[in-house]
Amino acid sequence: MRDAYREQLDAVTGRLVGMIRKAGEQMHLATRALLDADLEQAEKVVGGDAPINRDQLEIDELTIELMATQGPVASELRMVTAALRTTADIERMGDLAVHIAKIARMRYPDHAVPAELRETFAAMGKTAEEMAQKAGEVLRTHDLTSAAELSRDDNEMDRLHRSLFLVLLDDAWDRGVEPAVDIALLGRYYERFADHAVEIAGHVRYLVTGEIQSA
């Protein structure tokens, strides 16, 4: 009985790790679509959201089933809570990658990101992708050291995010309102993606320690 339970638990963990890998890949493609003004990549990201949404439904079901067939003791209840929260966060990460791809698609064949901000967005994309990877590691290993690393990465993301506004609001900005609005929204999407990765680490912390961190 307990062995079957352990197996089911591992299955949920494995699915969560697979789900966040997809979100990280979506972010990778979305950033490429954005920086290369690549319509095909953008469409690929838009089409790639459905499997992530399906993952959420399936993993949630698996989690609830697992609890229904097992006696609910405190640590398992925590697992259910953490798993349900995690799928919700990853699902949003997928949506945010789609939002980025849709801006790339909307401006095609133009570039949504002007040359002077390409480097910043490349760094935001790289940080976001790495954070998804690290959150996946935290989910897999329950190692809270990587959870602390995620907070540092998030600070870097916030710094990059703020640096966008310095460019947008500088007197030298001469590209007008439309790209400024795109960039403000894009910055927000990357920043929120990173927030969700941090939140996932928080769910694992709760799972391990039983402590919920206030938002």
Next chain:
Amino acid sequence: MRDAYREQLDAVTGRLVGMIRKAGEQMHLATRALLDADLEQAEKVVGGDAPINRDQLEIDELTIELMATQGPVASELRMVTAALRTTADIERMGDLAVHIAKIARMRYPDHAVPAELRETFAAMGKTAEEMAQKAGEVLRTHDLTSAAELSRDDNEMDRLHRSLFLVLLDDAWDRGVEPAVDIALLGRYYERFADHAVEIAGHVRYLVTGEIQSA
């Protein structure tokens, strides 16, 4: 035993209704702070977020406790899932009201919203507030008629949101980049607030019917 369970369940419902009422009030105050460039109201909203975050912790704990002391049958598992998802949504609604208040505070004593867009933001604020109220009704009554109404309200919110961009990107826009960026972000905050209200109705639908709607 079952009576005690029913009581605990009602307690969770009552707390959820109270929590979303707070989020609706925060949205009301945030919109006033924004439209009146009222620093005091803005500060009040920023300070008013902590009770909502506390609600989430307490309600989640209550929900998990309830499940731990009761045998988990399918309908109760659904209740747990729905309650945990609902507190997460309301918590985000509170954050979004704070984001709005912070833009009002940042631009004080100026108005973040120029005169020609005040009416649109007043309508977005009103719609957002009403949607929080309706979501509260849905939580209280489990009446899915109001859930359908929320989807219509959300369409209205999307329409208002899109209308902002028509103004921002019109050749006649002469207020420059900074207010445009503020408005793009503000629009996003109102729109997301509305999305969360719709999602809460979806959780209740799941609770009542057992069907999860794909995002």
